Amino acid sequence: MVRVRPVCVVGLGLIGGSVLRAAARAGRDVFGASDVAVADPRVEETVAAALERAAREDALVVIAVPLPAVDEVLRLVATHAPSCLLTDVVSVKEPVAEAVARRLPDARYAGGHPMAGRSASGWDAGSADLFDGAAWVVATEEDTSPEAWREAVSLALDCGAQVVPTTMREHDAAVARISHLPHVLSAVLAATGAEGGSLALSLAAGSFTDGTRVMGTRPELVLAMCEGNRAALLDAVDEALGRLGAARGSLASTGGLAATIRAGHEGRQALEDLRTAGSEEIPIDLTDPEAFETLRDLGTAGGRVLRLDGDTAVGALPA
Amino acid sequence: MVRVRPVCVVGLGLIGGSVLRAAARAGRDVFGASDVAVADPRVEETVAAALERAAREDALVVIAVPLPAVDEVLRLVATHAPSCLLTDVVSVKEPVAEAVARRLPDARYAGGHPMAGRSASGWDAGSADLFDGAAWVVATEEDTSPEAWREAVSLALDCGAQVVPTTMREHDAAVARISHLPHVLSAVLAATGAEGGSLALSLAAGSFTDGTRVMGTRPELVLAMCEGNRAALLDAVDEALGRLGAARGSLASTGGLAATIRAGHEGRQALEDLRTAGSEEIPIDLTDPEAFETLRDLGTAGGRVLRLDGDTAVGALPA
The missing domain is CATH 3.40.50.720 (NAD(P)-binding Rossmann-like Domain)
Structure with a gap:
């Protein structure tokens, strides 16, 4: 045993x-x-x-x-x-x-x-x-x-x-996008909403409630997380600033937000597609000198390791 | 009858x-x-x-x-x-x-x-x-x-x-903050997250899922809603841009996000405080020439009308 x-x-x-x-x-x-x-x-x-x-x-x-x-x-x-x-x-x-x-x-x-x-x-x-x-x-x-x-x-x-x-670098870049940026945008949203006073907060429904939920977390924890990923978060915030600025410009000039909203809809769709995708199991031999490279490729493709079976890691690749 | x-x-x-x-x-x-x-x-x-x-x-x-x-x-x-x-x-x-x-x-x-x-x-x-x-x-x-x-x-x-x-004007300003801005920020977040590819989306957990939920809505409906409130939404987007830009500047210069995250936490807390506040019932006589002014004050304070009782509107004021 x-x-x-x-x-x-x-x-x-x-x-x-x-x-x-x-x-x-x-x-x-x-x-x-x-x-x-x-x-x-x-x-x-x-x-x-x-x-x-x-x-x-x-x-x-x-x-x-x-x-x-x-x-x-x-x-x-x-x-x-x-x-x-x-x-x-x-x-x-x-x-x-x-x-x-x-x-x-x-x-x-x-x-x-x-x-x-x-x-x-x-x-x-x-x-x-x-x-x-x-x-x-x-x-x-x-x-x-x-x-x-x-x-x-x-x-x-x-x-x-x-x-x-x-890799650690790819991890840090990814979580800046999907974990730390959401906290920063949630903070911006919560503060901007509250600036509207009791009337605005009284009218807040699902979109504001969902969008500000993570601001219920203790600020010290959010700060430790976001500030610890400073370089990658700066890149993500810059990208968000660019997108928000483009939305602002478009709204001001033509009154339209189509590019912004459609890109957001497609992004959400990509998330749902990944979550509902079927998957194909692939065995990865951990004694193979290229094993770690194969494993990283699995991660890049949205795949995951489901179990270890002796010297084999069984991965699932979205199909 | x-x-x-x-x-x-x-x-x-x-x-x-x-x-x-x-x-x-x-x-x-x-x-x-x-x-x-x-x-x-x-x-x-x-x-x-x-x-x-x-x-x-x-x-x-x-x-x-x-x-x-x-x-x-x-x-x-x-x-x-x-x-x-x-x-x-x-x-x-x-x-x-x-x-x-x-x-x-x-x-x-x-x-x-x-x-x-x-x-x-x-x-x-x-x-x-x-x-x-x-x-x-x-x-x-x-x-x-x-x-x-x-x-x-x-x-x-x-x-x-x-x-x-x-008033209609106050409504439009309030919903720009707590309904339309959340949709725009959600779009920015969803697009920025998806730009990180399958790896980033595979790592997305609650903060990204909640923050992008409203992007599951049909784009035409979101566009009709947001574009219809153009002037008020522009003000809200400008405020959000200012806050996000300040966060960016602070993160780049000192590495700190405390002002941003604390303001967000306080905004969320204000929402939760309003939702868990007790309330005091106040009768408003609809035959009073000042009735509409009294009703608007109720709304500004985060209050609501709970029922009509003959010529009386029974309001609830957060206490």
Whole structure:
């Protein structure tokens, strides 16, 4: 029987708390720790104690704190569990990888990012099913540690997610478009709507409610996420400014918004098409030297890894 | 016993079709007509036939077509039912009022706008409960016909909505902020996200899904709505451009987005505060010459009319 590696989750907010519960649901031996007190038998008293236990049990260490706290956690990992396999569930990947390279240059590390969330935050908001069917990026670079990669992928799959293999740079550019820009536009919308006073807010229906939902999240969390992806977010904001400026110009000059609205409709249609597409299973031999390249191509095409089967990763490609 | 006036709905898409069903649910005698064939015993073969019946039965005529089709419907009203009380459920108010003034200068007219919708459109998407608890604006100007006002308010209340009394100008400015701007920003977001290709769309989770939901609506409907409110929407887009540009500048110079995200969080909080506020009932005597002014103040404060009780409108003011 193959030993299943224990999991040590550091940071037990919405995401970390959900990873702990989801891994436990899958029968994984999991424990964790957090700066904030959490009353749960699986939670150690301090982060240091949890990491010492991780070192003893050769656990996979999962960093699940907001980006600004990552460096301090890495310092503790370097002290207490420097040899453990390492992943993270932070919303940007290049800045975390840079911090890992600084603090733990020899770490066997594969960064991750589950694409799931809700407006509520903290341990109490977490749930074992948060990741069911969700995309979970696992960084798949030429120099990614294969052992850490496989453990990060196993954890994601055990948590009910599907794995999207891609580079950290492509991840950061993509999430700037589909996660961080939505937060910035939501903030702009919420502020502009509220500027209309109680009358405007009283008239707000679905479009405003949906468009501002993520602004219910604690600002500190949104800031940590968006500011941590500064360079890629700047590109996405510039593109949005260009599109909004073009809409403004068209509305002012001809009164028309057709190009803007049609492009938006097509974009939404592309999302729905991808979500309703059939899929074709493809086996990827992980012992193949080109495996990571094949995996990245799968991610670029909107595909995902559904399961690991020995040395084979079974992918699903939209068909 | 007071005679309850029949209702004639012209245009049986999502909104008109829902008005017909909701009015019927309330026990109102209701019929309608549409350009598109609708198999329902309450539906007349042609708009002209429905309007002739409205004239015979002295019905309230409800215009429920997109703005570009309003003028043609008004031409038919002028021909077949020029004396009927008139309202509408079109998403902008000043342009409709201008068209009414051109086509039917003597009309007893009070414009309306229910703040409810969904991405699906057409008769089949409608339902009797679409307006339950929703805001329904009824234009309340000094020169609004009191008879038409009262009939429009009764219809809205019968449909399960709560009435927000305000001027057409204030309505148009408010909906530019909380309905039309959300559509424009949603279009910008959907297009920018899709530009990231299948990888980005594969990673899209709640923030992108919610933020682009309204782009599932047929572009023609969004265009009719947004382009019809051109002047007010331009102001709202300019404000959004200013806020997005400030976010861009701050992100580029200091890397910080705190002002943007905090303003967004406060705006969302204001929405939630208004929705969870208690309320104080206030009776407004409709025979008072200042009644319409009092009603507008109620609307400005985020209040709504809950019911009519003889000559009294019972309002609820957020407390």
